[in-house]
Amino acid sequence: MRLLSIIRKEFIQNIxxxxxxxxxxxxxxxxxxxxxxxxxxxxxxDIALDNVKVLYTINGDQELSSSFKGFLDDLHNxxxxxxxxxxxxDAAISSIKNTEFSCYINLTEDPQKIEIIKNARFNxxxxxxxxxxxxxxxxxxxxxxxxxxxxxxxxxxxxxPAMDFVKIxxxxxxxxxxxxxxxxxxxxxxxxxxxxxxxxWSIKTEKSYKTGNRMLCAPVNRMxxxxxxxxxSIFVTxxxxxxxxxxxxxALKAYWGTDIPTIFLIIxxxxxxxxxxxTGIAYLxxxxxxxxxxxxxxxxxxxxxxxxxxxxxxxxxxxxxxxAISPIKWTNDALFRVIYDKDYTYVIAAIAVNLLAAALxxxxxxxxxxxxxx
Numbered sequence: 001m002r003l004l005s006i007i008r009k010e011f012i013q014n015i016x017x018x019x020x021x022x023x024x025x026x027x028x029x030x031x032x033x034x035x036x037x038x039x040x041x042x043x044x045x046d047i048a049l050d051n052v053k054v055l056y057t058i059n060g061d062q063e064l065s066s067s068f069k070g071f072l073d074d075l076h077n078x079x080x081x082x083x084x085x086x087x088x089x090d091a092a093i094s095s096i097k098n099t100e101f102s103c104y105i106n107l108t109e110d111p112q113k114i115e116i117i118k119n120a121r122f123n124x125x126x127x128x129x130x131x132x133x134x135x136x137x138x139x140x141x142x143x144x145x146x147x148x149x150x151x152x153x154x155x156x157x158x159x160x161p162a163m164d165f166v167k168i169x170x171x172x173x174x175x176x177x178x179x180x181x182x183x184x185x186x187x188x189x190x191x192x193x194x195x196x197x198x199x200x201w202s203i204k205t206e207k208s209y210k211t212g213n214r215m216l217c218a219p220v221n222r223m224x225x226x227x228x229x230x231x232x233s234i235f236v237t238x239x240x241x242x243x244x245x246x247x248x249x250x251a252l253k254a255y256w257g258t259d260i261p262t263i264f265l266i267i268x269x270x271x272x273x274x275x276x277x278x279t280g281i282a283y284l285x286x287x288x289x290x291x292x293x294x295x296x297x298x299x300x301x302x303x304x305x306x307x308x309x310x311x312x313x314x315x316x317x318x319x320x321x322x323x324a325i326s327p328i329k330w331t332n333d334a335l336f337r338v339i340y341d342k343d344y345t346y347v348i349a350a351i352a353v354n355l356l357a358a359a360l361x362x363x364x365x366x367x368x369x370x371x372x373x374x
Contacts, residue, residue, distance in 0.1 A: 003228050010232025014198060024240040028191040032248055035187070036180030052125045055086045055095060056105040064140070068107055071136045081129065093117060102126045105133060175340055177255070184254035185335050186308045188244050189328055192270045193299045195237040199278025200295060202229045203365075204288050222369045230279055230362065237271040257339035262347060266338075269354035270331050280361025283368035302326045327353050 014020065056072065058065045072083045084101070086092035092104045102122035106115040114133055118126035177185075206229075245267070248254040256263060278295060285291035303309065306328025312319060323329045327350075334350035337343035 003224050003231075006225060006228025007232045007235070010202060010229050011235055014202075014233060014236040020198065021240065024191055024194065024237070025243050028187040028244050029247055029252075031187045031190075032180065032183050032252060032254070035183040036178075036252070036254075039179040039183075052081045052122075052129070053101045054081060054083050054103055054105060054129055055092045055101045056083055056107070057086050057089060057092060058107045059109060064107070064109065064112070067140055068136070075132060103129055105129070175255070177336065177340060180252060181255045181339075182311070184245075184248040184252065184256070185339070186303075186306075186332060188241060188248070188267070189270060189306065189331050189335070190303045190308045191244065192237065192241055192267065193274050193277075193303060193328065195233065195240075195271060195274040196278035196281070196295050196299060197292075198233045198237060199230065199275035200282045200291060201278075202233050203279055203282035204291070223366065226279070226362075226365055226369055230275055230365075233275045233278075234268075234271050237275060238268055241267050241271060255339065257342075259338055259342070262338050262344070263335065266331060266334050266347065266350055269351040269358075270327070273327055273354040273358045276358035276361040276365075280364040283365045302328050305329055306332050308332070327357055330354075 058068060075081050076083055086095070086104065089104075089106055092101075092106070095101050096104050096117055096119050099119055099121050101119070103116055103118040103126040106117070107113075108115070114137055116126075116130050116133060118130070242264075245256065245263075249256050277298070281291050281295055285294060303326075305312075305323045305326035307323075308328055312323060330346065330350040330353045334346035337346050
């Protein structure tokens with residue numbers, strides 16, 4: 001009962017803190033809305049190809065030249081790629097070097113080959129054109145083989161332009177997060193880390209108002225006070241996070257997947273970590289200003305390493321090793337994998353990292369609380 005009374009007192013005290021609730025609820029909602037709108041194009045899966053310019057030269061027989069020109073016309077009409085015929089190869093290469101065009105296609109009859117020269121600056125566009133040209137070459141080769149082995153069916157084949165002999169299809173096209181979806185997750189995990197301020201000031205306020213000593217005059221020990229205040233702050237933090245999650249889901253239409261219970265488990269583990277971090281720092285650092293400043297340094301760094309502000313590149317192995325020290329990295333990865341891949345391999349690791357770090361800071365708080373009042 002004594003523990004429940006402390007939890008209830010801490011819960012009510014935090015709920016009545018209007019400024020803290022505005023920060024923990026309204027602030028992430030505003031950020032999700034603004035960042036989701038501002039970076040919507042950066043997360044778009046739609047690719048605009050209307051500015052892709054390609055040079056080409058054809059030196060083949062009439063049949064091959066006609067087929068290739070028809071292929072280029074189809075790409076221009078359906079995809080929007082602009083093809084320009086070059087007078088000679090040297091002039092075309094010069095234009096590629098001057099970054100006027102994405103790539104240059106040179107089709108020759110003797111020997112029969114298709115040569116592609118790409119500009120590295122337009123690597124994606126050039127690689128796409130190369131893939132399309134390879135598809136044409138495979139289709140043309142298929143038709144040639146039909147003409148040699150069974151020419152009687154060739155007219156019916158050529159009369160069906162929709163017939164495609166090379167088809168690449170993804171069998172497991174997965175949903176990808178848009179800007180709103182991405183920042184709904186990262187802004188929630190960001191703001192949960194600022195619950196460390198709740199744990200920090202929960203301890204410091206009792207010391208400033210000398211109410212800690214008065215609590216110890218009652219039949220209650222230091223561990224009950226520490227546990228009650230920590231649990232009270234955790235319950236408030238989970239409630240605040242739940243409100244943000246529900247608002248982003250139903251009002252902003254952010255996607256949180258189908259396994260909400262697992263999502264909640266990960267969020268609760270981070271809330272425990274955040275409050276425990278603040279509690280541990282409150283006992284470890286006696287100066288209020290210094291302790292608050294340390295939290296304001298630790299939290300943004302952990303959030304940055306976790307990709308909370310923007311997506312970090314995954315190509316650098318060194319960066320991957322550095323980001324692994326951030327619990328937010330583990331938390332965000334676990335959330336995104338559960339939401340979009342239904343992959344639970346990171347869930348246990350993320351929860352374990354959060355709870356182990358929380359246990360460390362609570363151990364510090366318990367150790368130092370024995371040496372003073374509250």
